[in-house]
Structures are given as C-alpha cells and as structure tokens.
Amino acid sequence: MTDNTISFYIIDPHKNEQERADVAKLLAQCDLDFENTVEIFVVGRQNGQLAACAGLDGNIVKCVATSPDWRGESLSLRLMGEMAHVAYELGRHHLFLFTRPYNVEAFQGCGFYLLAEVSDQCALMENTPFGIRNYCQSLARLRKDGQKIGGIVVNANPFTYGHQYLIRTAASQCDWLHLFVVAEDASFISYRDRFALVQEGVKGIPNLTLHPGSQYMVSRATFPDYFFKDKGMVGECCTAIDLLLFRNYIAPALGVTHRFVGTEPFCPTTRKYNDDMKQWLQTEPTRGSPITVVEIPRTAVDGTPVSASQVRRLLADRDLEALTKLVPESTLALLKNKYMPAA
C-alpha cells in the first residue's frame, strides 16, 4: 500500500548533504538555482520522493519549487502555509519573495501581495497588504511642502567628502531634501556607523530630513545584487524593482520630485544603477509620476573623483595621508579606530 500523504519538515542545507542534493536537483528541474544563502528549506516528501521545497534567506523566501509530478495538487498552498509557520516561529513575520511574473498569481493564492513587477523578468511580493502601506503612512507624516523636493539614497560605505558635496549641492537646489541611508547590514561599514557618520556629515543643512533606510529601498529584498557586487553580478531586473518601489510608493508618500545622484566613475553596479534610474524613475510609463533624475558631477580631489570604493581601497593599504583628503574628520577617526586593517 502506498502512503499518499506528504510529510513536511525543515532541513538545514548546510548540514544535510543528501537533502541538499535532492533540493538542488528539484530546483534544477524547475530551472532555478540553488542559492547558498538560504539557511532553511521546508521540504515535502512522499514515500521518500522530494515533492516540493521552499527556502528562507533572512526574511526572503526563495528557491520555491514543486516537482512536475505533483503539479495541480495544491501542493504549493501546503508548502507556503508550512513556510509561513516556520518563518513566524523564527520571528520573521514580514516576508518578501522574488519570482517570475507568471508565478505572481500562484503566490497571490498563498498570501503574498505584489509590490513591483518588470514584465517578463521578475516581480517582488510581500506577505502582507499592510507592509508597504504602513511604511508609506509613516513617511507621509514627514512630508514637507515645496515645489522641488529632492531625494537621495546613500550607502555611505563610508561617508566621504563626495557624499557631503552631493548632499549639500542637492539641498541648495531644493526646497527640501529627504536623505536615506541604506539600512541593510551587508556592507564593510556597519549600518549603525554609516548612519552616524552621515548624521554628523550633514549637520547644519537646514532643509534636510535624514531617514533610516528600509527594506523597501536598496535592500536584500529589493536589490539583492547590490550586495554581491564584488562578485561582479549585476542583475538586469533588480535595479528596476528597487526603482519602481521608489517611484510608485516612497516618492509619492514624501512628494519627492527629483532624485539626486553622483556620477559614478568607478563602481559598475552603481553606474548601472544610475543609468537605470533615468529609465525607471523618469521615462518608463508607470503608476507614479515621473521623477527627474539629476546627476551631479562628483567632486574631485587632486583630479581624482572622490568615491567610497576608492576610500576602502586606500584603507586596505593603510594610506592615511590620502584618506585625510577624501573623508571628513569623523569618518577618518572611525576608520582609524575600527576598520583599519592591522599593519
């Protein structure tokens, strides 16, 4: 007699090699990559056969697959229900999910809501209809009146004279400037430190609000590739998702009309992001009004444009003399005390 029930359980793909191999095989069958950053998989098996899997990486659901033999059995509903419980037990209530647009409807049936979509490429969803709405309501309380409202998102890894110049220039051109610091703790300098340095560096600018970042902007959820840029991966669609969220939700909540950005001479990921900005914030037809992208030429020191990646390289070489010219005192002090590699 065969047992028709599927049992679901969780596995750690980094501890159980057999399970990992089976999951990788199922994912490959479904044209998906096994992603190493997934910490936990929910798997469903019947008579030893792997029927379905769903992975959790932080609060992002990925690597969701059901075996072709099992399609049409509402397996994905059970799978995603299990995943919801597993995530809640880990205290991860707010979940995001990246998928192909043709899967959006299936995941809507599993309690996910569409945030942004790029035709034929990818879609970002979250597991609550209140998520982005709550966030926009909290932003709207910080709205300022004015004709020209600017927005800047910086990672400031670390904060340099380049950022300072960009922010001051933008503020001088706007009635009000909203400045966001990328909140994801995936950079060389911790978020706490990056935020503190930006706070110090923008002191005295009267028409500026400094905002903590959120998962809705340049985060692992909206823009995973940004944090893997050292590996040379620059996703095609991910910048678009991130920018659509800015244009359709964040900018309208704050009344942002202009997005300011520094020209990018070094980092290919950031340069691509700048180019994509013009497309997705300005020209692409979508729900939100177009936002004017203003590129401000980077400030240069001794003929070389100031950039955070340059600063990190100099720091690795312990070149304090060169660093002094590129970063404010507060940044320099922190780099010396905390981030300088041992001689």
Add this chain to the structure above:
Amino acid sequence: MKIVKEALAGTLESSDLLVKVAPSPTDTLEVMVQSEVIRQFGEQINKVVRETLEKMGVTAGQILVDDKGALDCAIRARLQAAVLRGADCNKIEWSRLS
C-alpha cells in the same frame, strides 16, 4: 483587547484559512479578507469575521484573513486562535468565544 504582536493561525489548504494578525501602527482595527469564494460568500465571511472580533473585544490590530473556502466555525476558530496568540492575553473568557 489589542493585538500586540504578530501571530499566525491556520493553513492555506482547501476548506481552511490562514489568519495573520499584527499590531496596528495607528492603533486602529483594520480587517482585510481574501477568499476563494468571496463572490458567493463574501458577505457572510466578513460578517463572521467582524462578529468574532467584536465578541472578543478586539479594538486595535491589523487582521488578515486568507480564506480557502472554510466553514464559519473554522473561520471563528482560526481567528480566535490568531487573536489569542497575538493579543498575548493569558486569561481566556471562554463564554465570550462561543
């Protein structure tokens, strides 16, 4: 009572429902019902949800119901379970739940 933490009850399987509750940032009660049978039974489902929350005295929270064609008694039970988990109340007045 208010929802003070995120909580979950139920499943997404056919004839069941998944209820998610979360604290309200504006201290109001917001309810959202999704159902596979919203066109046939939407009114009845909304009524059961509203009545259940009212009986329990829920005044603030974000309540999300993802219904897969559950019976009224299942809707009540799942909703009560999620609310009791999310409201962090340790004394249950069973008579108010029936």
